[in-house]
Amino acid sequence: MILYLHGFRSSPRSYKARVVGEKMAALGRALDLICPQLPASPKEAMALALTLVERYDGADLAIIGSSLGGYYATWLAEHLGCRAALLNPAVYPLKDLGKHVGVTTEYHSDKVFEFKREYIEELGALAVPAITRPERYFLLAATGDEVLDYRDMTAHYAGARQHVIDGSDHAIAEFGHYVDEVLAFCLDGAASPAR
Secondary structure (H helix, E strand, O other), rough: EEEOOOOOOOOOOOOOHHHHHHHHHOOHHHHHHEEEEEEEEHHHHHHHHHHHHOOOOOOHHHEEEEEHHHHHHHHHHHHHHOOOEEEEEOHHHHHHHHHHHHEEEEEOOOOOEEOOHHHHHHHHHOOOOOOOHHHEEEEEEEEEOOOHHHHHHHHHOOEEEEEEOOOOOOOOOHHHHOOHHHHHHHHHOOOOOOO
């Protein structure tokens, strides 16, 4: 089973979520993917994620997390003992998300999205200062990420399998080229050697 967690203000309609969904369908495993719309509250987002995966043990579960979803995926992987593939994950969202407090809309719709000041504290409660089992993680990071610094990612996930893309962007516009590698790690626990 794979749980896909989208990023800040994003949704299951994001490009990477759709690519994962299409690939899982092509593999005949569409029913093995859970891709929820996460609430703005980090506490509520993690409560939802835990409810969705409560019947799976860590060996039967992998999480794919993009951006803020990568931050969440890291907390869940540590909490549940499962694998996590991280796509340009947020490592230190507390320093970046304060400027986003307020009301806006989701990226893929006109749905109202409110990020409250108390959510910053909720994010802090999910911090993982250091991962405990690097072999449980696969990092896909882009040097051209215009939102987050890939060097924070590679340092935080030191010892994990890492594929650093030279260039690209925060959205990983060419994610279709990498989805097989991500799913191989999630489904088989194996990814290509670190690059």
